Amino acid sequence: MGVGNRREDVYLSLRTAIIENALQPGTKLPEDSLGASLGVSRTIIREALARLRSEGLVETGKGKSATVALPGPEESAETFHVRRCLEKDVVALLADNWDPVMGQRLRAHIELEQRASAENNYPVSDRLGVEFHILMAELTSNRLLHKYMSEVALRCALIIAVHGHDHNQDRSIAEHTALVEALESGDSPQAAQIVDEHLIAVQQRALRPPPPVPNLAEILNRYSATG
Numbered sequence: 001m002g003v004g005n006r007r008e009d010v011y012l013s014l015r016t017a018i019i020e021n022a023l024q025p026g027t028k029l030p031e032d033s034l035g036a037s038l039g040v041s042r043t044i045i046r047e048a049l050a051r052l053r054s055e056g057l058v059e060t061g062k063g064k065s066a067t068v069a070l071p072g073p074e075e076s077a078e079t080f081h082v083r084r085c086l087e088k089d090v091v092a093l094l095a096d097n098w099d100p101v102m103g104q105r106l107r108a109h110i111e112l113e114q115r116a117s118a119e120n121n122y123p124v125s126d127r128l129g130v131e132f133h134i135l136m137a138e139l140t141s142n143r144l145l146h147k148y149m150s151e152v153a154l155r156c157a158l159i160i161a162v163h164g165h166d167h168n169q170d171r172s173i174a175e176h177t178a179l180v181e182a183l184e185s186g187d188s189p190q191a192a193q194i195v196d197e198h199l200i201a202v203q204q205r206a207l208r209p210p211p212p213v214p215n216l217a218e219i220l221n222r223y224s225a226t227g
Contacts, residue, residue, distance in 0.1 A: 006040060006044065007044055007047060007048065010038055010040055010044055010045065010048045011047075011048040011051050011052070013038065014029075014034070014048055014049075014052060015052060015055075015057065015154070016127065018052070018057050018058075018068055018158065018161075019057075019126075019127045019130065019154060019157045019158070019161075020123035020124060020126070020127050021123055021126075021161040022123065023068050024068060024161065025068050025069060025070040025071075025158065025161055025162045026067055026068060026070045027067060027068045028061070028065055028066070028067050029049060029058065029065070029066040029067060029068065030065065030066075031045045031046055031049070031066075049066045053066070055150075055151045055154055055155070056069060056071075056151065056154070056155045056158070057069055057154060057155070057158055068158075069155075069158055070162060071155070071158060071159050071162060073163070073207065076159040076162075076163060076206070076207060077203075077207065079152060079155050079156055079159060080156060080159070080199065080202075080203040080206075080207075082152055083149075083152045083153065083156055083199060084196060084199050084200075086137075086145065086148060086149050086152060087133065087136075087149070087195050087196075087199060088192060088195070088196065089145060090133075090136050090137050090140055090145065090149060090195075091136070091179075091183070091188070091191050091192050091195050092188065092192065093140040093142060093145070094136060094139060094140060094183055094191075095183060095186070095188035095191055095192075096188075097140070097141075098183055098184075098186070100184075102139045102183070103180055103183065103184050105135065105139065106132070106135065106136065106139075106176075106180045106183075107180060109128065109131070109132050109135055110132065110173060110176050110177055110180070112128050113125055113128045113129055113132065113169070113172075113173050113176070114173055116128055116169075117169045117170060117173060122169060125169045126157065126160070126169065127157070129169065129172050129173070129176070130153050130154065130156070130157040132176050133149065133153045134146070134149060134150045134153050134154075136149075137149035137150065137153075156202070156206070159206055159207075160202075160205075160206045163206055163207050168205065171201070172198075172202070175194065175197075175198040175201070176198075178194050179191055179194045179195055179198065182194055
C-alpha cells in the first residue's frame with residue numbers, strides 16, 4: 001500500500017471512529033499513542049489530525065494536545081442553521097438535474113442504513129445516515145457544495161454525539177425514503193419541504209435538553225415522610 005493511501009486510510013479510520021462515537025467528544029488524541037495503535041508515524045497522524053481539525057472534528061486542547069471537538073449549544077445551533085441552508089441548494093440541484101441513477105444510488109445507501117438498524121448497529125446506522133446527505137451533495141456534481149456539505153454534516157454528527165437524546169434511526173430512514181420518493185416523482189417543492197422538516201426534527205432530537213437530574217434529597221424526603 002502506498003504512503004498516500006495509508007495517509008487516507010488513517011484519516012478515514014479516525015474520522016469514522018469519531019462519527020460513530022467510539023472516540024467520544026473531549027477524548028485526548030496523543031500522536032504517539034495513535035501512531036502506535038495504527039502502525040504509522042507521528043507525521044502521518046499529525047497530518048490526519050490537521051485535516052480533522054480543519055473539518056471541526058478535532059480541536060487543540062491545553063498544552064497544544066489534540067482532542068475530539070466538544071461543540072457547545074450556540075455553535076451547534078449555528079451549524080444546523082448553515083446545514084439547512086446548504087441542503088436546500090442540494091435538493092434544488094438534484095431536482096433540476098435528476099437522473100434515475102441518482103435514485104438507485106440513494107436507495108442502495110438507504111438499504112445499508114436499514115441493515116445496520118435491523119442489526120441494532122446504531123453507531124454505524126447513525127454514520128450512514130449522515131453519509132446519505134453527503135452522498136446527495138456528491139450527486140449534485142458541485143465540488144464546493146459537496147465539500148462544505150460534508151464538513152457541516154460531519155459536524156452535525158459530532159453535535160448529536162454530544163447533545164443527542166433519544167435519536168430514532170427508523171424515523172430518519174423513513175424520512176430519507178420519503179425524500180427520494182419526492183425527487184423521483186419530480187416534486188421539487190415537496191422534496192425541499194421534506195428535507196427541511198427532516199433537518200428540523202434531527203436538530204430538535206439532537207439539541208433537546210436532557211432530562212433533569214433527580215434531586216436525591218427530595219426523593220428520600222418523600223420516602224422518609226411515608227416511613
